[in-house]
Amino acid sequence: MLRINNLVLTVTDPDTGQQTEILHGNSFELAQGEALGLVGESGSGKSMTLKCVLGIEPPGARVTGAIELDGTDMLTASGEALRKIRANDLALIAQNPHGALNPVLPVERFLIEGMSDARSKDKKTARVLAADLLRQVGIDDTERVLRSYPHQLSGGLLQRVVIAGAISGDPKLLLADEPTTALDVTTQAEVVAILDEKRREHGLSMVFVTHDLDLAAAVCDRLAVMKDGEIVEIGTPEEIRDHPETEYTRNLMAARPMLYPKGHPAAFLSENKEAQA
Ligand SMILES: Nc1ncnc2c1ncn2[C@@H]1O[C@H](COP(=O)(O)OP(=O)(O)O)[C@@H](O)[C@H]1O
Numbered sequence: 001m002l003r004i005n006n007l008v009l010t011v012t013d014p015d016t017g018q019q020t021e022i023l024h025g026n027s028f029e030l031a032q033g034e035a036l037g038l039v040g041e042s043g044s045g046k047s048m049t050l051k052c053v054l055g056i057e058p059p060g061a062r063v064t065g066a067i068e069l070d071g072t073d074m075l076t077a078s079g080e081a082l083r084k085i086r087a088n089d090l091a092l093i094a095q096n097p098h099g100a101l102n103p104v105l106p107v108e109r110f111l112i113e114g115m116s117d118a119r120s121k122d123k124k125t126a127r128v129l130a131a132d133l134l135r136q137v138g139i140d141d142t143e144r145v146l147r148s149y150p151h152q153l154s155g156g157l158l159q160r161v162v163i164a165g166a167i168s169g170d171p172k173l174l175l176a177d178e179p180t181t182a183l184d185v186t187t188q189a190e191v192v193a194i195l196d197e198k199r200r201e202h203g204l205s206m207v208f209v210t211h212d213l214d215l216a217a218a219v220c221d222r223l224a225v226m227k228d229g230e231i232v233e234i235g236t237p238e239e240i241r242d243h244p245e246t247e248y249t250r251n252l253m254a255a256r257p258m259l260y261p262k263g264h265p266a267a268f269l270s271e272n273k274e275a276q277a
């Protein structure tokens, strides 16, 4: 459903005019319903790759290659076609959920505004639907949360709200950029589990960006390892774990910042290490 071919991103320094190539000709494909992890160190180009898909690369940047979503090349599509694709087919879940919500509006408004027109016509119905959305992401005290302003809620709760909002728009492709990095480990596990569950329920495709190899292995069907703006290998979590092709991937495996305890959803890589030892 998503096909990225030879993606090159070049940015221009607005002061000096100097051009820097940030992404060096990356290609990958994503099947319907598949989750692909983009994994790599900070600065390896993960977020920039998502920005290219969303069409929000820095001003003055040049993107070449192809980014096709269900056959439409987003790099050559017309403004109107693009606007439609971005509004209807893509949903971004970013690291900081506060960025996704208007700070002066209650959660209720965020959820209702994200719904398609037909459903939000009648205010009462829309509110019932909003409460239902919250229940779907494991939030039970829906009245309180609907009435709350973003700053009154914890990051974990708010990220669930963002996931609920993303799903309600019925997108084709979820783009998640370090969606749990700002959360503590326990909340992280819960939010990842919800994201994973909802994605599967709705049959959505997802590109999941993280510096955390374990987390990516837990939720993704395949992993693409990024280094300095380049995808250096792509494989299933098992392939990456058992036969990493590059030194860089081996180092990433060895230098994982946090080892998840057995039983944690992200303990996949660690558990095999134990088994092999
Ligand atoms: N707004 C920007 N303008 C120019 N270069 C940028 C900008 N944002 C990030 N970069 C550069 O692009 C590269 C990739 O960054 P990014 O995609 O954010 O990395 P990651 O998400 O993997 O941590 C880095 O070298 C970074 O310095």
Ligand SMILES: [Mg+2]
Pocket (backbone or CB within 6 Å): 046, 047, 048
């Ligand atoms: Mg990033």
